[in-house]
Amino acid sequence: MRGAFIVFEGIDGVGKTTQLFTLFHELRGRSRKVVLTREPGGTPVGEAIRRVLLDAENQEMTPETEALLYAAARAQFVSKVVRPTLERGEVVLSDRFVDSSLAYQGYGRGLDLEKLAQVNMLATGGLRPDLTILLDMPVVTALGRLEVGRRDRLELEDTDFYDRVRRGYRRLASADPGRYLVLDADREVEVLAAAVMERVEVVLGLV
Ligand SMILES: Nc1ncnc2c1ncn2[C@@H]1O[C@H](COP(=O)(O)OP(=O)(O)OP(=O)(O)O)[C@@H](O)[C@H]1O
């Protein structure tokens, strides 16, 4: 059996982690070997980069620095986690990947998309997901799902930002429809999980 790389994308609160876990358990139940990952993937180098990205002391970080650090962590993640797992014939499920950088740093913050794509090409060595599941829904609905404390910290300008990110994701998907499953995420968990599984069965050659 060949491995497959499946990624969940979408703005904050759309239900990526929920669907990722559901699919993970479903595939495990069908005795597929599945590795559940999230960048930076638990590599020591990746975790060190993540600490720099999340450190509140680093307020002065430029968007370019941020984009390069994400790409650097991704390079480590691809070579130490994703490629070896795929080579063993296993399935890799990832919470976010390159499209998050293109959507957030590119469409959201306005960094040059072409350059971002080049930096990420260096990071991934051209590895692309076999399938990206884009969970799509209006920003207010998605942010409304987040816990109150986090939601309250979001300002009006964040809504515009997330709108740009959402539109960016949709553009990425429509530019390459064969590699994406775009789902209206404003539906029940089980309904979405069934739609995800239907497409994953095709990608894994189970039907
Ligand atoms: N289909 C759904 N309908 C209603 N609520 C949902 C649905 N899917 C997830 N939720 C709830 O919405 C919240 C956010 O879900 P989840 O954490 O999976 O989103 P996420 O996309 O991973 O968010 P983040 O980007 O912040 O990690 C959780 O409380 C979850 O239980």
Ligand SMILES: [Mg+2]
């Ligand atoms: Mg999540």
